[in-house]
Amino acid sequence: MLDDIDRRILRLLQADPARGVPDVAGAMGLTVAKVTRRLDRLREDRIVQGSHVIIDWAALGYAVSVSLRITLDKTVSRAFDDFLAAARQVPEVIEIQTFLGRVDVRLSLIAKDLADYQGIYREQVLTLPHIADIEALMTIATVKSDENLPL
Structure with a gap:
């Protein structure tokens, strides 16, 4: 190829x-x-899909990074669609991933400090539809973040 x-x-x-x-x-x-x-x-061939700028969020004042592992209420037929549509509207959510398994969705979000995170969590995350369980993991350090392939 x-x-x-x-x-x-x-x-x-x-x-x-x-x-x-x-x-x-x-x-x-x-x-x-x-x-x-x-x-x-x-x-x-969609091997190259553009280029992007990598922003150092901490340099812009976003000192807190949190990964939220979310399990949705799968008894609701549109739980995934409704949740994903609403999560896309939260400006501080910088990545959304879906999974197979106990955890359905992972949201990565940024906040300026813990008080800012608490506000985002209470006012925006907890109001997202169809959440059955949520676990927050606060990032302490990023050890490796590399999208380069060994070509």
């Missing part, structure tokens, strides 16, 4: 997503047109 040139392009872009096509082409000894064609194909 991927050849060595594709892997080299992806390694360079993983290391620096803001790197321009001319810079990638120069680093690889290829023409801009060839790298552009390869990137277009990687995007069409």
Whole structure:
């Protein structure tokens, strides 16, 4: 599926997503047109799905990070759909994951401090529909956070 040139392009872009096509082409000894064609194909195949900015939430004053493991009331037919639609509306929720097993959903949320978290939890999280059980895990340290693949 991927050849060595594709892997080299992806390694360079993983290391620096803001790197321009001319810079990638120069680093690889290829023409801009060839790298552009390869990137277009990687995007069409949905291997490359854009680039994003990683924000240091703590630098913006969000010192608290909490992971909420939620079990939903599965006796309600639309529990997942209703819950997910409502959870998407909470601005401090930065990630939503669904699971198979005892825990149905994990929400990652950020807050400025513990008082801010308490307000978000009481006023927004606890009002989300169809929650049967909830467990909060406060992040103490992020040991590894890396989306790069070993190409």
